[in-house]
Structures are given as structure tokens and as C-alpha cells.
Amino acid sequence: QKQARAMMENYPGQFTMHLPAHIPDLQVSGETRRHIYLLLKEALHNIIKHSGADKAEVIIAVDEQLRMTVADNGRGLGGEKNKDSGNGMKNMRQRIEQLHGNFFIHEKDGLILVFEIPLQPTA
Template identity: 30%
Template sequence: MEIERVRTRIASDLHDDIGANLSLIAGLSDILRQQLPSSDLRISERLSLIASVSRRSVDAMSDIVWAINPNRDQLSDLTQRMRRFATETLGSRGIEFRFDSPGLDHNTNVSADVRREVFLIFKEGVNNIARHSHCAFADFRIESDGGMVLLKMSDNGVGFETAGADWGQGLASMRKRAEKIGAELNLISSPGRGATLIVKAPLK
């Protein structure tokens, strides 16, 4: 119980203090940029960069707060956040998707570390689909069985040759996150046939 109280306090402090300050920096940067004369392009670009970095930091902070909050330790919290992120990211690019969780016990507890790493793997996978797949449709499926959670992400995009692939920065990051929690990560793809990413991780 003491650990949960500490986690709750840290999550609250991060959200209320650091998150609020970063949002303020982003807002003030936008206001200053709008008030600049049109000739001050270099300063305007720097203020725009400050606002952009601040907003990305707010997003990262939101992920951290969510991950350490003990009130978010169930599979339902993970699937809801996944679905929301997919909607925001793919919807803005006109990519249709399906998100299924057949037979999933949404009240099943999942450790904070697993929840965070699985979500960040999912987040990176969705970003890769949005930026690189050139797909029209993506399919996401999450299940749990025997103390494991199984995540499958597929798209009908251009695909690529996996043999000898260097994984790239995003894929390498996903592999490292999987290793942190003792998860298996497999990538299946070929040119012209889309891609499928499968992650199998322990719940705790």
C-alpha cells in the first residue's frame, strides 16, 4: 500500500507541476510567435521549435504519469489507451483500423513496467504504420492467456524485406523494450504484402 501511495503522489506531482509548466511554455511560445513581426522569421522558427518540443514533452510526461499510476494497473486501461492513440494517429491520416480484444478479461492486473513497455511498443508500431506503410487499413488484436498478453499489429501496406534488415531506430527501440520485460517480438513482412508485428509478454 505504501508503494501505491508513493506512485500516486509521484503521478500527481508530475501531472500538476511539470506537465502544467510544459504546457505553459508551449502556450507562451505560440503567443510570442504570433506577436512577432513577419520579418523575424528566425526567431519565429525557434519559438515554434520550443512549442513543438514542449508539446512532445507533455505527451511523454502523460505516458509516464499513466504508467506509474496504480489506478491504471488493469488491462482495460492498456487497451483504452491503445485504442485512443490509434484513433488519434491513424484517423488524422485517413487510415481505417480495427481494434479487437476477444475474450480479454479487462480486470486482469498487469505490472506497471509491462504496461508501459507494451504500450510504447504499440505506440511506435502505430507511428511506423502511419509514416511508412502507405496502408489503407490496419488491424490490431490483443489477447491474454496463461499469464501472458499477446499483441498483434498488421497492415496492408507496401511491406519490406526483413531478411538482413537493420531494424532501423524505431524497430530497434521496440526490440529493446521487449527485452526489458522478457517479451518475444517477431516481425513478419515482405515487399507488397504488408507487415505484421507480434509481441508476447508476461503480465507481471
């Protein structure tokens, strides 16, 4: 949370972050943590650099998986053909594949990225 807020510190628009009140105890490897951090970093970087958005939002939900939604009200990707055109999108897709997760891209009043990453509860 601190790192996301620090990244968006100089963002000229409105940034909100929603986290669950309680996060269950989960086994998350250092590699998985790194991938999650880099996914969020890339998504926020894209908002700042490319979106033209004046509103950005991150929503985190945790149960047997981490569901991270990153949304903005910017210009989007410009259609289906651009969903994998940039290195950032390709890198995010590769990270999700390494984590055996899912990556969804929706264009509606901006851009919505949804990352679903399976997690293991502690024994």
C-alpha cells in the same frame, strides 16, 4: 484502446482494433504498461509514416500473456536485412527483451508484428 484510436484518428486508411470481450485480472506494473503503450505507439507510428498501407489492424489477446498483433497491407520492410535497421525496430526489440517477451516479424501482404508479453494473474 482510446490512445491507439486517437493516434490513428487522421490515418487516411481503414483502421480496426479487436479486443477480447473479457480481460482477466492481471498484475501489470506501471513500467510494463508504459512499455506496452510505447510498443503499440511505435508500431502504429511506423504504419502511418513508412508503410504506405491503406489498412491497419491491431488484435489483442490476453491469457497468461498479452499477445498484441499489429498488421498492415503496406510495403513491408524490404527483406530480412531491414528487420533491425531502423531505430524504431531496435527500440521495440529492446522493450520486448526488458519485458522477457517475444517479438516476431512476418512479411506477408504487408507487415505483421507480433508482441508476446508474459503477465501475472492476480492472487
